[in-house]
Amino acid sequence: MSFENYKYVVVGSGFFGAVVAERLAYDFGKPVLVLEKRNHVGGNCHSVDHAETGIHYHIYGTHIFHTSDREVWEYINKFTDFNGYHHQVLTTHRDKVYQMPINLETINSYYGLNLRPFEVSTFIAEEVGKTGITNPRNFEEKAVSMVGRPLYEAFIKGYTTKQWGCPPDQLPATLLQRLPFRTSYDENYFFDPWQGIPLLGYSSIFDKLLNNPKIRVELNTDFFSIQHELAGDACVVYTGPLDKLFDYRHGHLEWRSLSFEEEVLDVQDYQGTSVMNYADENVPYTRIHEPRHLHPEKDYTESQTLTIKEYSRQGSSDDPYYPVGGDRNRAILEKYLIDVSRNNNLFVGGRLGDYKYYDMDQTIAVALRTYKQIRDRTQNEPKPR
Template identity: 40%
Template sequence: MKKYDYLIVGSGLYGAIFAHEAKKRDKKCLIIDKRSHIGGNIYCENIEGINVHKYGAHIFHTSNKKIWDYVNSLVEFNRYTNSPVANYRGNLYNLPFNMNTFYQLWKVKTPAEAKAIIDQQVADAGIVNPQNLEEQALSLVGTDIYNTLIKEYTEKQWGRKATELPSFIIKRLPIRFTFDNNYFNDQYQGIPIGGYTKLIEVLLEDIEVKTGVNYFDNRNEWNELADQVIYTGMIDEYYDYKHGVLEYRSLKFEHTVLETPNYQGNAVVNYIDSEIPYTRIIEHKHFEFGEQKNTVITKEYPLEWTKKDEPYYPVNDTKNDLLFKKYKDMARLEEDVIFGGRLADYKYYDMHHVVGLALKKVEELFPDYRNQTMQIP
């Protein structure tokens, strides 16, 4: 009999929720994480009394009441609403595209005026079958919105010309003919009061965790400790890149403490133009309506990913999706390893997706306990 029922590789949201639920079912878990802290990319560090999102802004949003109730049963969430602002060559525009944006662009004051301009620009573009991201965007929103708020930001984010990016990256672009700056359409939205690390700490209470441990340094020894492995890392790394390396975009974060109570007046400001190397500045205190005397900002710089970098955005083009399928086929044959989370699934998930997937896996593995948790549709 092995010491643990489950070895969980990674202490992010997927691994932490699985461990929490498994423990409630009297299963013994060990979590290991290569980073020096728990929480994966949602880890928050307290700096100057401010919960700093160390790996980029994370705003929890969902329309699934069961998922919202689940996370709120662990910690209390605040009422933060994501309303980012875009800075293009010194001019500010509201996001997502709404009547405030259209007034800033064209000084129009009615939905009919705005719609007429967009419809005319889309017609003038004359694109019926978009072949790339640029054509897709032009066919949806026309030239002014594309050139002002999409083109340079997208090329900076992906490190490629918009004409070289596949059209599916922008499947649709939300256009609102109302004065509504709420970025998300979901019914529920907020930030854990006290930061996301508090959420992970509650999930991992009384569960053994080892940080600063790289699974691949001694994977056979770690595997021997448990009946099953829950693996939340990169699926191609698990198989030693047997079929090739899956591609990602990465990020570099530059955190700065400023001796001012309010730097930009908003949690998220995107910097569109290509001359500015970073894509956005995050001012963390605004996530929790902080009134500290100082502030902390983070500049996000997009990077081409290498094996030395953290993977953030999967490049889900045809080549990479076909490569991932080869690894997924291998993973299906594993009897003692369960793959879960965005890196193992090679898919960009929002946090509520990860919560739902972790809970579904729990219900699948422990059907007799289905009524003790929640059923995710």
């Protein structure tokens, strides 16, 4: 079947594209063409067995599934079982390890105190009072006005500088919505009732989502190279960068990006946890991932372990990870969204299309909603584009 016979074309096979394609094929019974420019499906959730150690890992950064959305949980469980992994984050500051987000252990350990939970709020309020900041003008002042200067300097300043590539006093206060600190020793990173890592990895989910005779997946195929071969009245679900879709006519949306450096070490367990943050600015990486800890149920017997250093850097729509946001980008985004709304047969979504950070469960929730819109709008023959 040539490309022009497909009335439904999904661009991108990450969670957004794969879920829409699955629903279109399975629920709506339509043939779907999925175009993926990479050599694998799954977008940034792609996972593989590491060639040397056999340890299963996520090549675009550690992904922990967590949700409070029952519909999403029931949907995803049709395609995988999860292990019982619960995420915990630790951070290293001046060669000492602390719990994150800041909790009672972090505070007591950092200050050398033995505060009780009911004493924490007063203690933090006193620390904040010493700063004299009442009307924070930037990220630094806002963070300091939430936890006080010592905790900010130790755990937030260096990490944020590395993450955003500029000192926090030059970042807008709006970037920081909240800075959670816990008055207990609770070290769970997420509070969602459903959490875990897919037992067979994320890639097995995508294989199942797309395993339908009505779905044709074309890897190594960039939408922009074959766009002219598609039917003029095809309904296109685009999950790539939004500015690229319109040839950047309103300007480029800004992205932060990541680089990863893999290393195999001759020890069974390097850091005792799956993700260790590095809070200090003089350490060039932001985190070290050790994926063997994501699968406590697996019997990894090798005496070696895989570690992955994560570096934050400026990105572009060629390697986008985190939307930068802010007034300038929001204004550009608005213009592109108007362009999208003018085209009845075009649906845009996902983290790149919506220029929004979505967790996986949010991506799936929006994809399920978008599928229903597509189905409702195209019940009859799609209108010409």
